Amino acid sequence: MKKLLLLIISVCYFNFQLFASGEPLSVGGRNAAMGNASVTLSDAFSVFNNQAGMAFLQGFSAGLFTQRNFGISELSFSAGGVTLPTKSGVFGLSAGYFGFSGYNEKKAGLAYSRLFGSKISGGIQIDYLGTSISEYGNASAFTFEAGLIVKVSDHFTTGAHVFNPVRINSGFANEKIPTTFNLGVSYAPNSKVLIASEIAKDIDFPVHFRAGIEYQVIEVLYLRAGIETKPSQYTFGFGINLDQLKIDFASSYHPVLGVTPQISLSYTFGKH
Numbered sequence: 001m002k003k004l005l006l007l008i009i010s011v012c013y014f015n016f017q018l019f020a021s022g023e024p025l026s027v028g029g030r031n032a033a034m035g036n037a038s039v040t041l042s043d044a045f046s047v048f049n050n051q052a053g054m055a056f057l058q059g060f061s062a063g064l065f066t067q068r069n070f071g072i073s074e075l076s077f078s079a080g081g082v083t084l085p086t087k088s089g090v091f092g093l094s095a096g097y098f099g100f101s102g103y104n105e106k107k108a109g110l111a112y113s114r115l116f117g118s119k120i121s122g123g124i125q126i127d128y129l130g131t132s133i134s135e136y137g138n139a140s141a142f143t144f145e146a147g148l149i150v151k152v153s154d155h156f157t158t159g160a161h162v163f164n165p166v167r168i169n170s171g172f173a174n175e176k177i178p179t180t181f182n183l184g185v186s187y188a189p190n191s192k193v194l195i196a197s198e199i200a201k202d203i204d205f206p207v208h209f210r211a212g213i214e215y216q217v218i219e220v221l222y223l224r225a226g227i228e229t230k231p232s233q234y235t236f237g238f239g240i241n242l243d244q245l246k247i248d249f250a251s252s253y254h255p256v257l258g259v260t261p262q263i264s265l266s267y268t269f270g271k272h
Helices: 002-014 029-033 051-056
Strands: 060-068 076-086 089-099 103-115 120-133 137-151 156-163 180-190 193-202 208-218 221-228 233-242 245-254 258-269
Touching: 029 208, 029 221, 029 233, 029 245, 029 258, 051 089, 051 103, 051 120, 051 137, 051 156, 089 120
Parallel strands: none
Antiparallel strands: 060 076, 060 258, 076 089, 089 103, 103 120, 120 137, 137 156, 156 180, 180 193, 193 208, 208 221, 221 233, 233 245, 245 258
């Protein structure tokens, strides 16, 4: 058990994007294949990535996502969420689980988003974070995150997101839950191509960059690729869009730690 915990700590040190320590992960196979550039996107996984994106959804959506970090089952992460549009705005619920019985982290969120006009949206989410370590016990905390999306034109969209701006303590000694900021822009030169990019900053780590591209090959098939820095990772994948059902496959490659496979499924009841 101690060797496994040491492995987890080592992986987290080299790859602070991991779910460990309570910081949010980019969720969804689409953005995972695009270098995890997700802050400007609006889809069933906006309830995880930028709650402001929920406001552009026009039907009840549900999504499931899982990834096995570097092929190690004890480093698996799974998440699921739903969004419900109403006349008063869009509400969302999400939950995620990382780890195994000896060490795990759990996150649950209640989100709300709404439009301000037709091109500006804002969202906020209250989060519950729980951590369990077999030899040290359990700890939990509450915090929040918020986001903004502005559709500047038919081709350009900007987005911003902040997680845990008040630096809540995790409950273990004086360990702080990470505070992160994301700022991005996406460009759609035509209906078949989307280019997304963003910078992400954990206030305790250097800025890192994410970018990806999506190309619609035929009506139901999308190809994607991306890159992420600090740590450097290459990502790629494809998506199958069967109208209301979307299936997205992705994989990332870390030069030292190896391959992380990812898959997500989402279904939208009604028009998106």
